[in-house]
Amino acid sequence: MKRTLVILVVWALFASAGILLRNNYLVSVATSAAFLAVWGQSWNVLGGLSGNISLGHSMFVAIPAYVTILLFQRADVSPLLGALLGIAAAVALAAVIGAATLRLTGPYFSLATLAAGAVVLSLILHYDELTSGPSGIPISFAHDAPEKLEFTNVRAYYLIAITLLAAVTIFLDMIKRSRLGYYIAAIKSSEAAAAAAGVRVAWVKVLAFCLSAALTALGGVFYVFFIGFADPNFLAGLALSVKIALIAVVGGTGFLIGPIIGAVFYESIDAVANAYFGAAGGWDVMILGLSVVAIVMTDPRGLCFMAERLWQAIPFRPKVSISARGV
Amino acid sequence: MTALLALGGVAKSFGAVQSLVDVTFAIEDHGIVGLIGPNGAGKSTLINVLTGVYAPNSGTVYFAGRDIAALSTADRARIGLVRTFQRPHPILDLTCIEGVMVGGLCRGLSQAEARSEAHEKLELLGLANVADYSPRKLPTGHLKLLDFLRVLMLRPRLVLLDELMAGLSHNELEVVQGVIEQLAQTGITFLVVEHLMGVIRRLSRHLVVMDAGQIVTEGEPTTVIHDPRVVAAYLGDDVESGSGDGASHA
Amino acid sequence: MNAINVLAQAVVNGLLIGGVYALVAVGLNLMFGVMKLVNFAHGEFLMMGMYVAVALAGLALPATFLGIYWVAVPAMLIMAVVGAVFYLLLLDRAAKFGESPQILLTIGLSIGGQGLAQVLRGSDFKLVPNPINGAALHLGSIYFQVGPAISFTVAIAVTIVMAWILRSTRFGKSARAVAESVETAEMLGIDARRVYMITTAIAIGLVGLAGALVIPYHFTFPNVGQNFVVVAFLAIVIAGLGSVIGAVFGGLLLGVMQSLTAAYLDIDLSTAAIYVLFLAVLLLRPQGLFSRGQRTL
Numbered sequence: 001m002k003r004t005l006v007i008l009v010v011w012a013l014f015a016s017a018g019i020l021l022r023n024n025y026l027v028s029v030a031t032s033a034a035f036l037a038v039w040g041q042s043w044n045v046l047g048g049l050s051g052n053i054s055l056g057h058s059m060f061v062a063i064p065a066y067v068t069i070l071l072f073q074r075a076d077v078s079p080l081l082g083a084l085l086g087i088a089a090a091v092a093l094a095a096v097i098g099a100a101t102l103r104l105t106g107p108y109f110s111l112a113t114l115a116a117g118a119v120v121l122s123l124i125l126h127y128d129e130l131t132s133g134p135s136g137i138p139i140s141f142a143h144d145a146p147e148k149l150e151f152t153n154v155r156a157y158y159l160i161a162i163t164l165l166a167a168v169t170i171f172l173d174m175i176k177r178s179r180l181g182y183y184i185a186a187i188k189s190s191e192a193a194a195a196a197a198g199v200r201v202a203w204v205k206v207l208a209f210c211l212s213a214a215l216t217a218l219g220g221v222f223y224v225f226f227i228g229f230a231d232p233n234f235l236a237g238l239a240l241s242v243k244i245a246l247i248a249v250v251g252g253t254g255f256l257i258g259p260i261i262g263a264v265f266y267e268s269i270d271a272v273a274n275a276y277f278g279a280a281g282g283w284d285v286m287i288l289g290l291s292v293v294a295i296v297m298t299d300p301r302g303l304c305f306m307a308e309r310l311w312q313a314i315p316f317r318p319k320v321s322i323s324a325r326g327v
Numbered sequence: 328m329t330a331l332l333a334l335g336g337v338a339k340s341f342g343a344v345q346s347l348v349d350v351t352f353a354i355e356d357h358g359i360v361g362l363i364g365p366n367g368a369g370k371s372t373l374i375n376v377l378t379g380v381y382a383p384n385s386g387t388v389y390f391a392g393r394d395i396a397a398l399s400t401a402d403r404a405r406i407g408l409v410r411t412f413q414r415p416h417p418i419l420d421l422t423c424i425e426g427v428m429v430g431g432l433c434r435g436l437s438q439a440e441a442r443s444e445a446h447e448k449l450e451l452l453g454l455a456n457v458a459d460y461s462p463r464k465l466p467t468g469h470l471k472l473l474d475f476l477r478v479l480m481l482r483p484r485l486v487l488l489d490e491l492m493a494g495l496s497h498n499e500l501e502v503v504q505g506v507i508e509q510l511a512q513t514g515i516t517f518l519v520v521e522h523l524m525g526v527i528r529r530l531s532r533h534l535v536v537m538d539a540g541q542i543v544t545e546g547e548p549t550t551v552i553h554d555p556r557v558v559a560a561y562l563g564d565d566v567e568s569g570s571g572d573g574a575s576h577a
Numbered sequence: 578m579n580a581i582n583v584l585a586q587a588v589v590n591g592l593l594i595g596g597v598y599a600l601v602a603v604g605l606n607l608m609f610g611v612m613k614l615v616n617f618a619h620g621e622f623l624m625m626g627m628y629v630a631v632a633l634a635g636l637a638l639p640a641t642f643l644g645i646y647w648v649a650v651p652a653m654l655i656m657a658v659v660g661a662v663f664y665l666l667l668l669d670r671a672a673k674f675g676e677s678p679q680i681l682l683t684i685g686l687s688i689g690g691q692g693l694a695q696v697l698r699g700s701d702f703k704l705v706p707n708p709i710n711g712a713a714l715h716l717g718s719i720y721f722q723v724g725p726a727i728s729f730t731v732a733i734a735v736t737i738v739m740a741w742i743l744r745s746t747r748f749g750k751s752a753r754a755v756a757e758s759v760e761t762a763e764m765l766g767i768d769a770r771r772v773y774m775i776t777t778a779i780a781i782g783l784v785g786l787a788g789a790l791v792i793p794y795h796f797t798f799p800n801v802g803q804n805f806v807v808v809a810f811l812a813i814v815i816a817g818l819g820s821v822i823g824a825v826f827g828g829l830l831l832g833v834m835q836s837l838t839a840a841y842l843d844i845d846l847s848t849a850a851i852y853v854l855f856l857a858v859l860l861l862r863p864q865g866l867f868s869r870g871q872r873t874l
Contacts, residue, residue: 049420051677055684100860107615107818110680111810112859118807119852126845179432185420186429193416195400196378196409197477198433238803242684249681254420282695282799289689293682297670300678 003256004170011166018158028154033267034161035223040248040259041168042215045175046208047245048253049184052102053110056117057244060090060213061220062236063120068221069137069230070130072148079149083221087214094213098206105191114238121236137230149225157226164222165260168215173256175211184208216244246292252302261303329392331356331485331516332377332408337386338540339369339376346372348540350386354485359507359517361531361548363524365561368537370520371413374487378410379403391484405433407484411491415470417462423473424449424458430480441480448476452502468495472503485516492526504530524552536560582718587840588833589719595832596729600787601809602816602824603732603739604780610819611756611776613676614668617683619809620802621690622663622781626656626788627797628698634705634792645707646727649789656785657778664777669770687802694799702796709793724794731790735783736825743821748775756819808835811855817865826867 021027039057046052064086071077071085093116101112124131131137141150151157175181183204186194195201224230234240243266251262266288273284299306330353339347347369354360364370375381377388379400388395390408398406418426424445431441449455452472462470471491478486488507492500507517507530521527527534527548534548538560544551551557601623608616616622633648671682704710712723743749754762755772763769787805795801808831809824816827831851838850858866 053677053680097856100856101863104859104863107609107676107680108814108859108863111615111814112856114807115811115852115855119849119856122845122849122852126843126849179438182418182421182425182429182432186418186426188420189418190416192380192400193412193418193474193477194429196404196412196416197430198401198404198409198481199429200399200401238807239688242688246681246684249677280700282692282700284692285688286692286696289685289687289692292685293667293689296674296678296682296685297667300671300674300681 003173007166007169007173011162014162015159018155018162024154027158029267029271031154031158031161031226033263034158034165035219035226036243036247036266037260037263038161038164038168038219039216039244040251040262041165041172042212042219043244043248044172044253044259045212045215046205047212048248048258049176049181049188050205050208051188052205052209053245054113054209054212055110055238055241055245056097056113056115056120057212057216058236058238058240059093059117059120060216061223061240062124062232063090063093064217064220065224065230065235066124066131066137069139069224073137078147079221079225080147083149083218086221087217090213090217090220091210094210095206098209099202102205102209103202114241117236117238117241121232121238124232124236131232134232136232139225139228139230149222151225154226157222160222161219161226164219168219169256169260171215180204180207246288250292250295250302252304254301255304258302258304265303330354330389331391332518333387333389334377335387335389337373337376337383337388339372339381339383346540347376347383350537350540350542352535352542352545354516354518356484356514356516358532359511359519359530361527361534362518362520362537363522363527363534364537364543367539368560369540370537371489372540373537374410374489374520377403377487378408401433404478404481404483407481408487409478409481409483409485410487411471411474411478411489413490413493415467416474417465417470419461419463421462422459423454423462423465423469426462426473427476427480430477434481436480445476445480448479451506452476452499468499471495472499475503479510483515485518487518487520489520490522491519492521492523500526528552583840585719587836589721590725590840591833591836592829593722593725593729593832594836595829596725596732597787597791597805597828598808598812598832599732599825599828600728600735600783600790601805602812602828603736603821604783605806605809606813606816606819606824607739607776607821608780609813610821611752612668612672612773614679615683615810616780617680618686618690619683619780619784620804620806621687621694622656622659622802623784623788623805624694624797624799624802625659625690626652626785627792627795627801628694628788629655629785630789630792631703631705631797633789634707640706640708642708645705645709645793646789648792649731649786652789653782653786656788657782659785660778660781661774663781664774668773668777672773691799691802698799700799702798704796705792707793711794722794724791728787728790731786732825732828735786736822740822748772752776808851811851813865815855815858815865816867820865820867823865823867827865 018027018030039061043054043057047054064083067086067089068079068082071082072079097112097116101109125133144151183194183199186197186199187201187204191201224235247262247266248259250265251258251260269287269291270284273287277283295302299309332354335351337347337350350373362370372381376383379398390406395403418429424442427445427448428438428441431444432438436444446455446458449458454469454472457465457469462473471494475491492503495503504526511517519527519530531548533545534551535545536543536551536557543556543560544554601619605616605619608614630648630652633651634645637644637647667682671679709724713720714723743753751762751767751772754765754767755769759769809828812827812831813824815830816823834851834854835847838847
């Protein structure tokens, strides 16, 4: 309850800041970061809570985005209905991949999700009569039409993104404290011991993966309307999948604010590197990759744990409990 | 009355290593049965076969009159066949009481019911004071007891204790043995795998001895312990140690 | 060209492409078999091997056969040292963190490596002028591209040598023991960390060799590793994780599969086809095609 309240207050602060901020560029950077954080948070439902690393989450961004846009542009299906169908498609795919690989231990799941993501990308690129292939699909509109998810002011997407982020964060907090959350925690520590306590391990993992896919897909639908362009190599690319996994882990999977910290960290590196060295030089990728290496080697649990350790090292620190910390 | 657990000709091999050769024995309802044998005798493999971690190469396993070959570990646990591990398996991201609750949740209890029952169980073993702690900082003995309580939350009919007592303090040992005896009175059956002969002598009224993947003998504990075949099993075959049990240690 | 010729040509092309996949996959599966680690940065080590080979080739006149191939051995040795350093500096310390942080470490290294290459060497495509590129031998109506044919031959030779190393040398026996059980191996007096270091050195050395073999006919650029390593990941799962010899067959099989799809369906679908094969194997035979139960190496 207390955490939910904190999340809502923070949400309100960010919402008003976004509305008052005059700089459109900053608002859209913040919107991107918020979407990334939504995906990191969604990834955490399986990855953070159970320790199974998905490297194909971008397929859950791309599939609902394409389904929604194509149904809308080709068959005049409302984006709201299209979004539901797209999310359902993402969940169905997650169920199939999960059922095939989550009963195996080891890196099969990571490799299978990586492969499945690449299949989705190559199919989108190949069936270009349907998807326009590598050239992507532009979404253009001149007027506000909320029922079609079309807004001319970037702040609308900003509000959508941070609302989604708050909702996903509250949802993740609820999952952690639910029956499912207990089962996932048991599985993360030891699948053998979880099964011995009666937890149906494979079923729980597949369920968590489907939930994770659904939440990611929800973000994907709104994101593509915010960007106004379906670029297959971005939406379905390995780079996005990896980015989603990294921001979740870099932030720290044990913390509710982990993916948010991770997304802010990533977007700042991106912005700073691009400002200093230009967007094409590879500096942003290099700094991000090497900082992931540095973070894993320093404390594999991520930035939030490092911050907590630093905080505890301060001698006369005031007594503050970090409310966003899970158990 | 049919036996609670009945094994017929169970065999299990890993590559060239025949871990269980031909295991046939039965456990009657009610009571505490001891299972001993030198390292590598196949005790841990047997527990893994019973709980569905390994599928046997041949043979049958009946629990409560039912062939359980097709059931998963979790489903076996849910119908009352549970086990503990030699090494503790704490649930690191949950508090101690939440970790115990998992068993109750799997039985279908609500969170509130599971919490209050878990609390009673913790009090039973004198662990109520650590209920809200993270298991990360607790000693091994406490962790093993938490594992034990977690499976007790399933209201099992048969509990396989794989060296539960090893590594417990003297006090913990006393308390746990008392609790096991008490639970046995209420109708739970225990199969106790131990190296600690004191525990075996105190608890079990029936003792099964395994060696080289087979049952050597079984019967009343004091008689069995002095059986020359048992003495031979311990003195003769100790060189073979480690081959059969290896998989479960990993 | 008649139908048989089309088929034969497609199979030959596939086998020749598959040779490089095999070299990359062998190292991956060696590391997985011994260290239980999937090295997601393997492609970037290949890329690094290619840049090293390009730099070395620049030292001599590459416009002859020897001029372009002399770099293979030094590139392999340099990358083997890089591999040993990679183990000592990162993997050794990360071993205690468990599986997920190791995956993240190698992923971080993978994208960091791509960025680093871009910063240091630029993102343009490099190709050293050489006589191998485009050269082909005709055997009846089938033609063999010389560069890939050499890679293929070396891959087969390396497989035989690796099989011998694992079976007959002291290191090979230690590696197999460690793969089976670290605890047992250490009880037998085997220094597992030494085995890990040598394993990493061999695996990275082999991608160094692969890098030198492909520079005559393949562009070198920062993301080039991904072109090979994703297929190699699939190859090791299809073959069976940990099976070193299986990895070679997996690599060749996927090369042929890609080539057949390109010949008969569409070149765009050649990637999708191998993924479908991969997912089918995961569903039907998760332990892999060439793996018998839990035995490794």
